[in-house]
Amino acid sequence: MTRDPGSLSFEPLTPTSYLDRAAAAHGDRVAVVDGRSRWTYAELRDRCQRLAGGLASLAGGRPVAVLAPNTHVSLEAHYGVPWAGVPLVAVNTRLSVGEVAYILEHSKASVLIQDPSFDALVDEALARLDAPPHRIRAGREYEDLLAAAEPLHLTPTDERALLSINYTSGTTGRPKGVMYHHRGAFLQAVAMVGHTGLTPSSVHLWTLPMFHCNGWTFPWAVTAAAGTHVCLPKVNPAEIWRLLREEGVTHLNGAPTVLSMIAYAQEAAPLDRTVRIATGGAPPSPAILRRTAELGFEVTHLYGLTETYGPAMLCDWRPEWNDRDAAAQARLKARQGVGNMISCVPRVIADDGTDVPADGVTTGQIALRGNNLMLGYLDDPEATLAAVPDGWFRTGDIGILHPDGYVELRDRSKDVIVSGGENIASVEVEQAIMEHPAVLEAAVIAVPDERWGEVPAAYVSLREGATATEAEIVEHVRGRLARFKAPKTVTFTELPKTSTGKIQKFVLRDKAWAGSESRIR
The missing domain is CATH 3.40.50.12780 (ANL, N-terminal domain)
Incomplete structure (x- = not known):
């Protein structure tokens, strides 16, 4: 036949x-190193x-x-x-x-x-x-x-x-x-190969959990390039630095917290080659970008969700940006960027479903579609329809569209603080706090206030051995943002997180708003 x-x-x-x-x-090439x-x-x-x-x-x-x-x-x-x-x-x-x-x-x-x-x-x-x-x-x-x-x-x-x-x-x-x-994972892996520069000589260290969006499809991407997978059962800074040196690691992925652990580890020292790091979950702070550059790391900021096989967007670096000063480069690198090479152009949409102007000011919800979108939620057609009401996946994240076509996240939809009629993006305040040399992580939420309705409150964890006071953090932010955006209180504490390392702001909100009938003021 x-x-x-x-x-x-x-x-x-x-x-x-x-x-x-x-x-x-x-x-005959080494595919996997595991111990x-x-x-x-x-x-x-x-x-x-x-x-x-x-x-x-x-x-x-x-x-x-x-x-x-x-x-x-x-x-x-x-x-x-x-x-x-x-x-x-x-x-x-x-x-x-x-x-x-x-x-x-x-x-x-x-x-x-x-x-x-x-x-x-x-x-x-x-x-x-x-x-x-x-x-x-x-x-x-x-x-x-x-x-x-x-x-x-x-x-x-x-x-x-x-x-x-x-x-x-x-x-x-x-x-x-x-x-x-299968199609989505195949194409997403192709995009990851291209955007992160994987080749047969690449050595990828598994600092990102493979259970997280199937490791952003890198179990397939590294193999597509015929690179080497170096397994890492537990994120341990000393072990990471050993493998960086002994196995000749060229690539790794991880959340900003992983970057901080690596950058400020006792074993940290400049490498004799460039190691490419892809990070997502939150924009890397200027301080982290400076430190990783000193060590020989090249950081790419990605944005995505479980529903998008991991990275749907990335801050695609333009050569002309290399001429900008360090502060300007940090601001540019903090953008979530543009759609990856196999996705559709992302949209930023208003409540009525229309596109917001590309003015770098007007906010809207980030919406996505394309080859790297999920089939839907298992046995949950109602949730699928709610997430994709018109063929575009609603991320729940609030952003702006710059004139050059790059998207920048302004906040999670539940994280906008309205204080005295002014909108405050908590992510902006968090970024400012993270620039303080003593700060490891920060979360900012709205808390009730008799005068202003809502005010920003910061929850901060410090680096090991570092010290800082509430007054120092507040003044630090005031030196970078409008005074009304500075947190009214700073609580030094360990931040609650999900199993994938995301900070659970709802836990902080539950405590701050306990006893209130409404969380809108």
Whole structure:
């Protein structure tokens, strides 16, 4: 039987195909470094195919969940699970027993591959389920599964088939299961290769959790470039600096808190090469940008959400900006930027759905669509419709559009402080506070005030060994912003965070507004 000639020019896109190419073209190159273990691309492909073969009969067509740190097991799951013909559910390792149990039940996971370090948590989580998944422990049990399995390599006939389910961090309510498709992950990985400059000589250190948006699709992107994955089970500054030097790391990703840990570690010292860092979650402060530049890091600021496979936008650096002074460069680098190379041009829209003018002043909600948008929320059509009312995904983030087409986040939609009729963007105040040399992290929220209705209040954590007073922080901000934007109070405390490291401002708000019938004044 002759194949349809049209199939000559069409092949369903899937990110797992990157491993096929890497094994064929770079089979003898080191693909994975995990402690003392190393595997080539040929060996990695064989292991992933055997994982697929071992899982196929156990999964029965239902998702396979993985609860493990950044080890070779997590990486192999990004290929072996799809090759078994089922979706991957990468579970956040920082979640509670109840949250893990909920995700396993909601996703209908058939198998759970887990690291032995989570034995106690998994025992409790599975005990809460009426139909717990089949359990496979990493180590001997996992290796025995691979050794006994026949290689399997299933590929999708529909490139928009379900590839993985990633759960939101859930700052309020139950987490939602965000559905990724093969096409979206393939294209997003291509964009990450291009924007971060990955090549076969790249060495990528896994400082970003692979459970976070499937590691921003870098399990596939690094392989697409045939670079080397260096696993890092725990973010430890001393270990990061050892691997930077001994493994010749060229790339890593992480939140601004990770940048701070690396930049101010005791082991920190200038490198003999440039290391590219992609960071998201909050704009890097001018102080961090100065420090990382001194050490040899080149920082790119990204913006995205779970619903967008991670980075949907980035601050695409223009060569002419190199002529600006340090302060101007920091302001430019703090922008969220423009859509990545495979996405649509982002919009900033007013409440009536029209686009705001590109004047760098008028605020609106950032809206996105394109190849790197989710299929929707698992078993939640109402939430999907609410998030995408007209074909554009509403991020819930407030921003402005500069005349040059770059978007800049002004605030989360719930973080706007209205004080005496003036709008204050809490992110702007946080950035100013973060420039203080003693400050590690900062969160600013609105608190009730008899005179002004609302005023900004700052919650600050300091660097180890550093000191600062409330008066110092307030004066520091007043020296950079309008006086009315300075916090009226500063509380020095450890900041509450979600399991993915996001600061939980709602916890701070709950305390500040306790007893109030309304949070709008």
